[in-house]
Amino acid sequence: HTDPHTFYLRKCLALAERSPPRPTNFRVGAILVSRKTDHHDPKKETGDITDDRILSSGYTMELAGNTHAEQCCLANLAAVHGIPDDRVAEILPYEVGRKLVMYVTMEPCGRRLSGNTPCVQRIVATRNSSSSNGDGDGDGFKRLGIEKVYFGVKEPGTFVGQSEGCKILTEAGIEWELVSGLEREILQVAVAGHENRDEEIRAALGTDVDDISVE
Ligand SMILES: Nc1nc(=O)c(N)c(NC[C@H](O)[C@H](O)[C@H](O)COP(=O)(O)O)[nH]1
Numbered sequence: 247h248t249d250p251h252t253f254y255l256r257k258c259l260a261l262a263e264r265s266p267p268r269p270t271n272f273r274v275g276a277i278l279v280s281r282k283t284d285h286h287d288p289k290k291e292t293g294d295i296t297d298d299r300i301l302s303s304g305y306t307m308e309l310a311g312n313t314h315a316e317q318c319c320l321a322n323l324a325a326v327h328g329i330p331d332d333r334v335a336e337i338l339p340y341e342v343g344r345k346l347v348m349y350v351t352m353e354p355c356g357r358r359l360s361g362n363t364p365c366v367q368r369i370v371a372t373r374n375s376s377s378s379n380g381d382g383d384g385d386g387f388k389r390l391g392i393e394k395v396y397f398g399v400k401e402p403g404t405f406v407g408q409s410e411g412c413k414i415l416t417e418a419g420i421e422w423e424l425v426s427g428l429e430r431e432i433l434q435v436a437v438a439g440h441e442n443r444d445e446e447i448r449a450a451l452g453t454d455v456d457d458i459s460v461e
Pocket residue numbers: 270271272273274305306307312313314315316350352353354355357358359360361362365401405406
Protein backbone atom coordinates (compact mmCIF):
# COMPACT_ATOMS: atom_id res chain seq x y z
CA HIS A 247 0.00 0.00 0.00
CA THR A 248 1.73 3.17 -1.14
CA ASP A 249 1.12 6.54 0.44
CA PRO A 250 -1.20 8.90 -1.50
CA HIS A 251 1.64 11.16 -2.65
CA THR A 252 3.58 8.28 -4.22
CA PHE A 253 0.33 7.06 -5.78
CA TYR A 254 -0.15 10.41 -7.55
CA LEU A 255 3.51 10.83 -8.48
CA ARG A 256 3.40 7.44 -10.19
CA LYS A 257 0.41 8.68 -12.20
CA CYS A 258 2.41 11.80 -13.08
CA LEU A 259 5.34 9.58 -14.11
CA ALA A 260 3.08 7.67 -16.51
CA LEU A 261 2.07 11.02 -18.01
CA ALA A 262 5.72 12.10 -18.31
CA GLU A 263 6.43 8.95 -20.34
CA ARG A 264 4.08 10.28 -23.01
CA SER A 265 6.31 13.33 -23.54
CA PRO A 266 8.51 13.34 -26.68
CA PRO A 267 12.19 13.03 -25.60
CA ARG A 268 14.16 16.24 -26.28
CA PRO A 269 17.72 17.28 -25.39
CA THR A 270 16.44 20.74 -24.44
CA ASN A 271 14.01 20.04 -21.61
CA PHE A 272 12.86 17.41 -19.10
CA ARG A 273 9.93 15.01 -19.52
CA VAL A 274 7.58 15.82 -16.67
CA GLY A 275 3.98 14.99 -15.69
CA ALA A 276 1.55 17.02 -13.57
CA ILE A 277 -1.88 16.46 -11.97
CA LEU A 278 -4.12 19.05 -10.28
CA VAL A 279 -6.18 17.68 -7.38
CA SER A 280 -8.94 19.15 -5.21
CA ARG A 281 -8.48 17.63 -1.77
CA LYS A 282 -10.71 17.53 1.30
CA THR A 283 -9.21 19.31 4.33
CA ASP A 284 -9.62 18.80 8.04
CA HIS A 285 -12.74 20.73 9.12
CA HIS A 286 -10.82 22.16 12.11
CA ASP A 287 -7.81 23.25 10.02
CA PRO A 288 -8.31 24.34 6.36
CA LYS A 289 -4.59 23.80 5.72
CA LYS A 290 -4.45 20.25 7.00
CA GLU A 291 -5.12 17.36 4.59
CA THR A 292 -7.01 14.50 6.15
CA GLY A 293 -4.70 11.96 4.43
CA ASP A 294 -7.79 10.24 3.07
CA ILE A 295 -7.74 10.58 -0.71
CA THR A 296 -11.08 8.87 -1.36
CA ASP A 297 -12.66 12.33 -1.61
CA ASP A 298 -10.01 13.66 -4.00
CA ARG A 299 -11.17 15.14 -7.29
CA ILE A 300 -8.68 15.10 -10.18
CA LEU A 301 -9.31 18.42 -11.95
CA SER A 302 -6.71 18.25 -14.72
CA SER A 303 -3.41 16.77 -15.87
CA GLY A 304 -0.65 17.60 -18.32
CA TYR A 305 2.76 16.50 -19.57
CA THR A 306 5.69 18.24 -21.22
CA MET A 307 4.89 19.23 -24.82
CA GLU A 308 1.39 17.76 -24.62
CA LEU A 309 0.14 21.02 -26.06
CA ALA A 310 1.61 22.68 -29.13
CA GLY A 311 4.86 24.56 -28.74
CA ASN A 312 7.54 24.41 -26.09
CA THR A 313 5.14 23.67 -23.21
CA HIS A 314 5.77 22.35 -19.71
CA ALA A 315 3.73 19.77 -17.81
CA GLU A 316 2.37 22.23 -15.23
CA GLN A 317 1.61 24.73 -17.99
CA CYS A 318 -0.35 22.08 -19.95
CA CYS A 319 -2.20 20.95 -16.82
CA LEU A 320 -3.47 24.50 -16.23
CA ALA A 321 -4.05 25.21 -19.94
CA ASN A 322 -6.07 22.00 -20.33
CA LEU A 323 -8.35 23.09 -17.49
CA ALA A 324 -8.76 26.58 -18.95
CA ALA A 325 -9.66 25.01 -22.31
CA VAL A 326 -12.40 22.92 -20.69
CA HIS A 327 -13.93 26.19 -19.50
CA GLY A 328 -13.35 27.94 -22.81
CA ILE A 329 -11.10 30.67 -21.44
CA PRO A 330 -7.48 31.59 -22.27
CA ASP A 331 -4.92 29.82 -20.10
CA ASP A 332 -3.69 33.05 -18.49
CA ARG A 333 -7.14 33.45 -16.90
CA VAL A 334 -7.32 29.93 -15.49
CA ALA A 335 -7.41 31.31 -11.91
CA GLU A 336 -10.95 32.55 -12.54
CA ILE A 337 -12.32 29.02 -13.00
CA LEU A 338 -10.39 27.18 -10.29
CA PRO A 339 -12.84 25.86 -7.69
CA TYR A 340 -12.73 27.57 -4.29
CA GLU A 341 -14.69 25.48 -1.80
CA VAL A 342 -14.90 25.48 1.96
CA GLY A 343 -13.37 22.30 3.30
CA ARG A 344 -11.24 21.65 0.22
CA LYS A 345 -7.87 22.82 -1.10
CA LEU A 346 -6.07 22.60 -4.45
CA VAL A 347 -2.78 20.72 -4.65
CA MET A 348 -0.58 20.03 -7.68
CA TYR A 349 1.53 16.90 -8.11
CA VAL A 350 4.51 17.18 -10.49
CA THR A 351 7.28 14.67 -11.04
CA MET A 352 9.87 17.50 -10.97
CA GLU A 353 10.16 20.74 -9.00
CA PRO A 354 8.28 23.44 -10.97
CA CYS A 355 10.68 25.63 -12.93
CA GLY A 356 11.60 29.06 -11.61
CA ARG A 357 13.44 30.02 -14.80
CA ARG A 358 13.37 28.69 -18.35
CA LEU A 359 16.23 29.02 -20.83
CA SER A 360 13.64 29.76 -23.51
CA GLY A 361 12.50 32.81 -21.56
CA ASN A 362 8.91 31.51 -21.49
CA THR A 363 6.90 32.12 -18.31
CA PRO A 364 8.18 29.75 -15.63
CA CYS A 365 5.67 27.36 -14.08
CA VAL A 366 6.05 28.73 -10.56
CA GLN A 367 4.76 32.07 -11.88
CA ARG A 368 1.77 30.30 -13.41
CA ILE A 369 1.14 28.50 -10.09
CA VAL A 370 1.51 31.69 -8.04
CA ALA A 371 -0.84 33.49 -10.46
CA THR A 372 -3.63 31.09 -9.45
CA ARG A 373 -3.64 32.76 -6.03
CA ASN A 374 -3.79 36.37 -7.11
CA SER A 375 -7.14 36.51 -8.82
CA SER A 376 -9.90 38.04 -6.79
CA SER A 377 -13.31 36.85 -7.80
CA SER A 378 -15.81 39.63 -8.02
CA ASN A 379 -19.23 38.81 -6.69
CA GLY A 380 -20.61 40.27 -9.88
CA ASP A 381 -21.57 43.72 -8.66
CA GLY A 382 -18.35 45.17 -10.05
CA ASP A 383 -17.38 47.11 -6.95
CA GLY A 384 -14.31 44.88 -6.55
CA ASP A 385 -15.30 43.53 -3.14
CA GLY A 386 -14.79 39.96 -4.33
CA PHE A 387 -12.98 37.41 -2.19
CA LYS A 388 -9.39 36.33 -2.72
CA ARG A 389 -9.27 32.89 -4.28
CA LEU A 390 -6.64 30.70 -2.69
CA GLY A 391 -5.71 28.91 -5.91
CA ILE A 392 -3.07 26.19 -5.68
CA GLU A 393 -2.00 25.91 -2.05
CA LYS A 394 0.57 23.13 -2.14
CA VAL A 395 2.88 21.43 -4.66
CA TYR A 396 4.21 17.88 -4.21
CA PHE A 397 7.10 16.76 -6.45
CA GLY A 398 9.49 13.82 -6.65
CA VAL A 399 12.83 15.47 -7.52
CA LYS A 400 14.46 18.87 -7.38
CA GLU A 401 15.28 20.20 -10.85
CA PRO A 402 18.74 18.98 -11.92
CA GLY A 403 21.28 21.71 -12.70
CA THR A 404 21.42 20.79 -16.41
CA PHE A 405 19.81 23.95 -17.79
CA VAL A 406 19.51 26.57 -15.08
CA GLY A 407 21.96 25.46 -12.40
CA GLN A 408 20.71 25.87 -8.83
CA SER A 409 16.90 25.69 -9.11
CA GLU A 410 14.81 28.59 -7.80
CA GLY A 411 11.35 27.02 -7.96
CA CYS A 412 10.91 26.10 -4.30
CA LYS A 413 12.16 29.47 -3.06
CA ILE A 414 9.66 31.35 -5.21
CA LEU A 415 6.82 29.11 -4.06
CA THR A 416 7.73 29.72 -0.42
CA GLU A 417 7.93 33.48 -0.99
CA ALA A 418 4.43 33.34 -2.50
CA GLY A 419 3.08 31.48 0.51
CA ILE A 420 2.63 28.23 -1.40
CA GLU A 421 3.68 25.09 0.48
CA TRP A 422 5.76 22.45 -1.28
CA GLU A 423 7.02 19.02 -0.37
CA LEU A 424 9.68 16.78 -1.93
CA VAL A 425 8.28 13.24 -1.84
CA SER A 426 11.22 10.82 -1.91
CA GLY A 427 11.42 7.28 -3.26
CA LEU A 428 10.88 7.77 -7.00
CA GLU A 429 13.93 9.94 -7.78
CA ARG A 430 15.70 7.46 -10.04
CA GLU A 431 12.59 6.54 -12.04
CA ILE A 432 11.58 10.19 -12.42
CA LEU A 433 15.06 11.22 -13.57
CA GLN A 434 15.37 8.34 -16.04
CA VAL A 435 12.13 9.42 -17.71
CA ALA A 436 12.97 13.13 -17.46
CA VAL A 437 16.35 12.95 -19.20
CA ALA A 438 15.60 10.21 -21.75
CA GLY A 439 16.28 12.63 -24.62
CA HIS A 440 19.60 13.87 -23.25
CA GLU A 441 23.03 12.84 -24.58
CA ASN A 442 24.83 12.34 -21.28
CA ARG A 443 21.80 11.18 -19.33
CA ASP A 444 23.70 8.65 -17.21
CA GLU A 445 26.03 11.36 -15.94
CA GLU A 446 23.09 13.71 -15.35
CA ILE A 447 21.26 11.09 -13.28
CA ARG A 448 24.38 10.31 -11.24
CA ALA A 449 24.91 13.99 -10.52
CA ALA A 450 21.26 14.55 -9.64
CA LEU A 451 21.16 11.50 -7.34
CA GLY A 452 24.39 12.66 -5.74
CA THR A 453 25.65 9.13 -5.93
CA ASP A 454 28.36 7.46 -7.96
CA VAL A 455 26.60 4.15 -8.57
CA ASP A 456 27.65 2.59 -11.86
CA ASP A 457 24.65 0.33 -12.23
CA ILE A 458 22.31 3.03 -13.54
CA SER A 459 20.61 1.57 -16.56
CA VAL A 460 18.64 4.23 -18.35
CA GLU A 461 16.19 1.94 -20.18
N1 LIG B 1 9.03 21.37 -13.93
C1 LIG B 1 9.31 21.23 -15.26
N2 LIG B 1 8.32 20.79 -16.09
C2 LIG B 1 8.56 20.61 -17.42
O1 LIG B 1 7.64 20.18 -18.15
C3 LIG B 1 9.86 20.91 -17.95
N3 LIG B 1 10.13 20.71 -19.29
C4 LIG B 1 10.83 21.41 -17.06
N4 LIG B 1 12.06 21.79 -17.55
C5 LIG B 1 12.87 22.77 -16.81
C6 LIG B 1 14.08 23.25 -17.61
O2 LIG B 1 14.71 24.24 -16.83
C7 LIG B 1 13.66 23.92 -18.95
O3 LIG B 1 13.08 22.96 -19.78
C8 LIG B 1 14.91 24.52 -19.64
O4 LIG B 1 15.31 25.65 -18.90
C9 LIG B 1 14.62 24.95 -21.08
O5 LIG B 1 13.58 25.91 -21.10
P1 LIG B 1 12.31 25.60 -22.02
O6 LIG B 1 11.73 24.29 -21.53
O7 LIG B 1 12.82 25.51 -23.43
O8 LIG B 1 11.35 26.76 -21.79
N5 LIG B 1 10.55 21.56 -15.72
